[in-house]
Amino acid sequence: MDKIYAVALKEFKDGFRNRWIIAITLIFAVFSLGLSYFGSAASGTLGFSSLSSTMISLASLAVILIPLISLMIAYNAFVGEYEQGTMLLLLTYPLSRTQMLLGKFFGQGIIIAMAALLGFGVAALAIIISSDVPAIEVLQAFAWFIVSAILLGWVFIAIAYVISLVVNEKSRAAGLALITWFVFVLVFDLALLALLVGTKGDVDGQLLSYLLLVNPTDVFRLINYQIVNAGEYSGVLQIAQETQTNLVVLFGVMLAWIALPLALAGTIFQKREL
Amino acid sequence: MPKEQPETLVSLESVYKSYGEVHALKDISVNIKAGEVLGLFGHNGAGKTTLMKLVLGIIGPSKGNVLTLGHAPRSIGSHHYRRQFGYLPENVSFYDHLSGREVLRYFAQLKGYNKAEAERLLKEVGLENSAGRAVKTYSKGMRQRLGLAQALLGSPKLLVLDEPTVGLDPIATHDFYITVDRLKSQGCAVILCSHILPGVEKHIDRAMIMGGGQKLAIGNLDELRRDSTLPIEIQTHGIAANEIHETLLQYHRSTNNTTDQSYQQSQTTQSLFVPIEEKMTVIRQLSSDHRLNDLEIKQPSLQEIYTYYTTKLASKPHQENLHG
Numbered sequence: 001m002d003k004i005y006a007v008a009l010k011e012f013k014d015g016f017r018n019r020w021i022i023a024i025t026l027i028f029a030v031f032s033l034g035l036s037y038f039g040s041a042a043s044g045t046l047g048f049s050s051l052s053s054t055m056i057s058l059a060s061l062a063v064i065l066i067p068l069i070s071l072m073i074a075y076n077a078f079v080g081e082y083e084q085g086t087m088l089l090l091l092t093y094p095l096s097r098t099q100m101l102l103g104k105f106f107g108q109g110i111i112i113a114m115a116a117l118l119g120f121g122v123a124a125l126a127i128i129i130s131s132d133v134p135a136i137e138v139l140q141a142f143a144w145f146i147v148s149a150i151l152l153g154w155v156f157i158a159i160a161y162v163i164s165l166v167v168n169e170k171s172r173a174a175g176l177a178l179i180t181w182f183v184f185v186l187v188f189d190l191a192l193l194a195l196l197v198g199t200k201g202d203v204d205g206q207l208l209s210y211l212l213l214v215n216p217t218d219v220f221r222l223i224n225y226q227i228v229n230a231g232e233y234s235g236v237l238q239i240a241q242e243t244q245t246n247l248v249v250l251f252g253v254m255l256a257w258i259a260l261p262l263a264l265a266g267t268i269f270q271k272r273e274l
Numbered sequence: 275m276p277k278e279q280p281e282t283l284v285s286l287e288s289v290y291k292s293y294g295e296v297h298a299l300k301d302i303s304v305n306i307k308a309g310e311v312l313g314l315f316g317h318n319g320a321g322k323t324t325l326m327k328l329v330l331g332i333i334g335p336s337k338g339n340v341l342t343l344g345h346a347p348r349s350i351g352s353h354h355y356r357r358q359f360g361y362l363p364e365n366v367s368f369y370d371h372l373s374g375r376e377v378l379r380y381f382a383q384l385k386g387y388n389k390a391e392a393e394r395l396l397k398e399v400g401l402e403n404s405a406g407r408a409v410k411t412y413s414k415g416m417r418q419r420l421g422l423a424q425a426l427l428g429s430p431k432l433l434v435l436d437e438p439t440v441g442l443d444p445i446a447t448h449d450f451y452i453t454v455d456r457l458k459s460q461g462c463a464v465i466l467c468s469h470i471l472p473g474v475e476k477h478i479d480r481a482m483i484m485g486g487g488q489k490l491a492i493g494n495l496d497e498l499r500r501d502s503t504l505p506i507e508i509q510t511h512g513i514a515a516n517e518i519h520e521t522l523l524q525y526h527r528s529t530n531n532t533t534d535q536s537y538q539q540s541q542t543t544q545s546l547f548v549p550i551e552e553k554m555t556v557i558r559q560l561s562s563d564h565r566l567n568d569l570e571i572k573q574p575s576l577q578e579i580y581t582y583y584t585t586k587l588a589s590k591p592h593q594e595n596l597h598g
Binding site: 086 | 327331332333353355356361363364365366367368371372383384385386408434
């Protein structure tokens with residue numbers, strides 16, 4: 001346990017020195033503050049409009065940013081150590097590969113968690129101070145949002161580890177990470193839409209809403225739509241509007257999306273020879 | 275035989291390692307005892323690094339047995355005995371954003387040692403004044419010293435060093451060998467791999483010369499000298515070239531002198547290259563010559579032994595294919 005802690009602490013320090021933590025926190029804070037204030041500009045008004053529309057805009061933004069940032073933090077985690085030679089060294093240490101994997105995951109997971117908490121927390125405070133929405137409602141909505149955002153970050157850290165362990169070069173890992181992001185954030189939803197249009201809506205609605213659960217970014221958005229009781233689901237998520245999936249199931253899917261890539265990364269790591 | 279000796283810390287029994295079609299190691303057997311320093315020499319690609327990885331359990335053998343500190347080493351689990359390993363890989367670069375102290379504390383923690391142990395080693399390798407700086411500001415030599423510090427954490431029982439003195443200045447190199455000698459006297463087994471041969475001779479007990487994944491020769495320097503039949507050089511002072519006794523002329527090699535001054539000197543300084551077993555006969559004969567006023571005996575250096583064995587392999591290149 002103390003070895004997992006040692007690795008986690010080192011990763012966290014590394015993230016701090018890299019200025020990753022500060023950069024991500026700032027990005028989150030700037031965007032969340034901006035969205036709270038300008039989010040309703042499209043409807044012709046400036047300033048805070050409603051909590052639910054703010055949360056929806058935040059979720060739409062987070063669903064793009066968080067996977068990208070998590071992949072960028074984590075794609076280097078293993079391939080980097082292989083390249084610089086420290087992996088060769090660490091493998092002679094009394095440290096199991098599982099301990100190394102978990103340590104890295106906790107360390108980098110805390111980086112994302114801290115950044116989300118601080119960055120989005122600032123927006124929550126700003127809304128409490130400047131609007132007449134009851135503080136408890138704001139805090140509740142943001143708590144759910146931040147927790148789901150952290151889970152989303154962890155999903156993509158775990159996926160990044162798989163990438164980092166299957167390639168031999170940093171540049172390849174970076175390329176694969178970008179492709180992964182593209183697939184989950186854009187291509188998947190487009191493909192679902194294409195399926196819907198192609199079959200002229202002749203597909204079982206139930207099946208499609210299950211398909212949505214395959215993509216962690218869609219699950220993240222579904223969670224946030226349900227939490228604020230959004231009246232209008234946007235884009236491909238309309239599929240799931242009638243068949244409200246249980247929140248517990250949605251969170252379960254997110255956790256599975258963390259556990260499975262981590263387990264896969266662990267298996268690849270065990271088998272990999274230098 | 276090796277298993278009956280309790281002090282054998284590393285034992286390889288006809289070990290093979292291949293990567294697909296590439297045979298990195300072929301039939302290597304070697305034992306290393308506590309308190310012994312084994313020098314490992316060979317060209318690039320001779321199989322030195324593969325051998326070190328096998329000993330440390332980073333990879334497993336394709337065939338044969340490896341036993342390190344009584345275990346068949348594997349790097350998967352968090353095995354406690356690996357606390358006693360000290361390893362310095364070649365060209366390792368540490369976490370640039372962390373300070374030297376943070377890096378060493380991290381490694382100490384992973385090995386189960388405290389901060390005081392990390393501080394002790396920072397001092398030992400002479401990094402205490404730059405320990406607070408980020409590793410990215412370190413020079414090559416400082417990085418190498420940091421690498422040594424982590425290898426020496428907790429007085430290891432097995433030390434595997436890949437090019438330990440690269441980038442070190444003469445004083446740091448000297449200090450390094452003092453440390454190695456101290457650990458050796460405490461019963462640590464050391465595998466030392468180096469391309470800088472001249473300084474190494476004094477500090478190794480046995481040398482293993484490798485080429486093409488095979489063991490070309492192993493033994494202490496005297497054994498290797500005898501085995502290689504390289505002649506020793508006897509330098510005589512006082513006898514001119516034309517005055518050498520006719521029975522000794524066969525050992526004399528004339529040297530080409532370019533400058534007048536060295537020619538003057540070589541008038542009376544001669545080199546005789548004598549097979550080891552005839553050394554005493556030749557010396558007796560020389561000392562009966564009253565003109566001789568001094569003589570020096572030069573043993574073949576590690577460099578010459580190394581060159582001898584590695585070129586011998588090159589002259590029989592087909593052996594490799596027969597085994598493949």
